[in-house]
Amino acid sequence: MNQEIDTHQGGCLCGAVRYEIRGKPEWSAHCHCRSCQKALGAAFATWCKVKSENFRVTKGSIQTCETSRGVERGFCGTCGTSLTYDAKQEVEGQNWQGEAWFSAATLDDPDIASPKSHVYICNQQPWIKLDDGLPTFREF
Ligand SMILES: [Zn+2]
Ligand SMILES: [Zn+2]
Numbered sequence: 001m002n003q004e005i006d007t008h009q010g011g012c013l014c015g016a017v018r019y020e021i022r023g024k025p026e027w028s029a030h031c032h033c034r035s036c037q038k039a040l041g042a043a044f045a046t047w048c049k050v051k052s053e054n055f056r057v058t059k060g061s062i063q064t065c066e067t068s069r070g071v072e073r074g075f076c077g078t079c080g081t082s083l084t085y086d087a088k089q090e091v092e093g094q095n096w097q098g099e100a101w102f103s104a105a106t107l108d109d110p111d112i113a114s115p116k117s118h119v120y121i122c123n124q125q126p127w128i129k130l131d132d133g134l135p136t137f138r139e140f
Contacts (some may be wrong), residue, residue, distance in 0.1 A: 010107040011059070012081035018059035019083070019102065021050045028104055028113040032128075033120035039073050040082045043128045046104040047085060048113050055100035081106060 025048035036045035038136035062074035062083055074084030085101040104113035118124070118136045130136065 008107060008109060008112060009058070010102065012076035012079050012083060012106065014076060014079035014081070016078040017057065017062055017076045017081075017083060019055065019057050019062075021102075022054040022110050023050060023103070024097040025114075026050055028115040028119045029119050030115050030134075031119050032122075034123050035067060035071075036120075037123065037125075039067060040103070043125045044114055044118075045082070045085075046110075046113060047101050047102045048104045048107070049096075049099045052098050052100045055102065077083040081137075 006023050008021050008024070009018060010021070028046065028048040029108045030044045030046050037043060041047070060076070060078075063077040064072040064074050064084075064086070067073045070088045072084075072088065073082060074086065075082050082103050083106055084103070087096045104110050104115065107113065115134065117134050118130060119125045119140050120132040120138075121130075121136045124130075
């Protein structure tokens with residue numbers, strides 16, 4: 001109800017898990033890595049991030065699975081929707097502690113994501129054609 005606080009909601013397909021972020025995503029990008037392709041069952045994943053303190057689960061709970069060393073992916077235990085990505089340690093020189101990553105498409109209003117790049121295009125599927133003019137990175 002407070003107009004001063006810019007909050008946005010999201011959740012999984014079945015509605016068992018709901019979350020809220022404060023403020024707009026600080027960063028968003030499409031990831032074409034094989035892990036994301038497998039985890040989401042899609043050609044690429046679109047991630048957003050906010051500071052950890054600006055992300056909270058408001059309904060249900062996020063199940064996690066360690067999908068590679070130090071990386072936990074979060075999903076709804078009922079419908080399987082991929083929701084979060086959490087690197088517990090440095091990944092390829094990046095330290096993402098204190099950040100909450102979540103799948104842009106799970107926002108109620110995914111428009112607010114506005115992705116800024118494509119990463120891991122070394123794994124981009126040949127049948128995905130990029131024509132959005134965004135910068136691309138072979139890896140991260
Ligand atoms: Zn669900
Ligand atoms: Zn990825």
